[in-house]
Amino acid sequence: MTAESPETSDRVTLATIASEAGVSVSTVSKVLNGRSDVSTDTKERVEAVMDHLGYQRRPARRRGAVIDLVLNELDSLWSVEIIRGVDEVLHAAGASMVLSAVHGRSSATREWIDQLAARRSHGAILVVSELTPQQRRRLTALDVPFVLLDPVGSIDALVPTVGATNWAGAVSATEHLIELGHTRIAHLAGPRHVLCSRARADGFRAAMEQAELPIPEHWVPHGEFNDTSGRAEMARLLDDAEAAGEAPPTAVFAASDLQALGAFEELRARGLGIPAQTSLVGFDDLPVARWTHPALTTVRQPLLDMASMAARTLLRIIDGEHADTLRLELATRLVVRGSTAPPAPAVR
Incomplete structure (x- = not known):
């Protein structure tokens, strides 16, 4: 048996367990969370596969976890609101945050992923960042869960996202x-x-x-x-x-x-x-x-709620839970103040 075999790997995913057990990822998540709506036979089969693959349950991983927050820029008022929302949730969970700015450059994004791999981050929140298929494949290969917040480009149906209406x-x-x-x-x-x-x-x-x-x-x-x-x-x-x-x-x-x-x-x-x-x-x-x-x-x-939701979603994924809804949109609301009024009468 080699060091890379499934039995000794610490990178076993819920998808791997689901495939081996012949069930869905959501069923594996239910077993991990002790849900009662799973038959005894299914529960025993999933647990047997987890034991065979050496899967380590991860509920405690959020405490002490390192989360990457990646923005295009750090010096705008918009970014400050996002940072505040993420920080509040991570602080309460005992996790820490690493901030990165990519300024829309693909080279900076590649460097960030290299740094993420080196520090073995537990997850990432990508804000106004365009995730290429190659970048997504690399994050997946690293077994780093991620959430897109207010995504820029086209959205993969399997990627968790948080946005607004x-x-x-x-x-x-x-x-x-x-x-x-x-x-x-x-x-x-x-x-x-x-x-x-x-x-x-x-x-x-x-x-x-x-x-x-x-x-x-x-x-x-x-x-x-x-x-x-x-x-x-x-x-x-x-x-x-x-x-x-x-x-x-x-x-x-x-x-x-x-x-x-x-x-x-x-x-x-x-x-x-x-x-x-x-x-x-x-x-x-x-x-x-x-x-x-x-x-x-x-x-x-x-913005604060969007950032908080993205952070909570990521922490749930890190804990091994299955996201019921991959695309979340929070409601917007018009706030009327003094800068609008009826148009002035036309001058004759």
């Missing part, structure tokens, strides 16, 4: 502006390749089309989720309207609070009142949204 949130933001009486509404969209950005743009278009309102293509510029991009997008909208001799939009829905803050700066710099001349809505409800003057109307994305 981005489309519905965008619909509620746009409908709010329409109900106030706005008909010329622009959307400062996020990156084209990011799932949540596309969902928010789709929600905006759906609400506008339902109200039979026009959507000039140049009124949906795509940028990044930051204030610099938001200001540049707002400036482009205003400059284009002036060059074409058109009236500018009376309301703007930004795909993130940071983009909305950038738009705030540009509107103020041009002497345009908020909301007297331009109503403004953001998305996220970061703490800073309450500090602007007027305070920012925005869609509350439950």
Whole structure:
């Protein structure tokens, strides 16, 4: 018998046990958790396979576990909320967190996986990271469970993910502006390749089309989720309207609070009142949204809850539990503050 044989390996997975015992992974999870809805024969067969393969039950692994939290960047207000949510759960569970920033670079992601393998991390939470098939295969080979939080690209049906109702949130933001009486509404969209950005743009278009309102293509510029991009997008909208001799939009829905803050700066710099001349809505409800003057109307994305849910889901997987739902979406909610109002009467 070699050191790599199943009988001596410490990398036996629930899938391996399920295959050997001829049952589902969820059945193995039920046996591990002492569930009563498993027949005695099945329970004995699964336990016999676990003994044969040398499987070590893992309920205590969360205490002292090392969890990797991987973000694109660490210096944004959005990232701070995610870090807070994950840290609270891991601290309560006696686990520790290793932070990494990949800045959207595939080379940095490869380096992070190498470091994860070297320190033998127990699991990983990937935030706004695009996981390639090759990276997923390597994590699987390392037997490192992971959860995607607010994933960027296409989602594998077998990968646990936690997100928010981005489309519905965008619909509620746009409908709010329409109900106030706005008909010329622009959307400062996020990156084209990011799932949540596309969902928010789709929600905006759906609400506008339902109200039979026009959507000039140049009124949906795509940028990044930051204030610099938001200001540049707002400036482009205003400059284009002036060059074409058109009236500018009376309301703007930004795909993130940071983009909305950038738009705030540009509107103020041009002497345009908020909301007297331009109503403004953001998305996220970061703490800073309450500090602007007027305070920012925005869609509350439950970032702390999303991060906490991702951490709890990962800890359950580490403990050997089976996730009943692989795709979790937490509800968004429109928070109306002072940055939105009915449009000013047209000047005759």
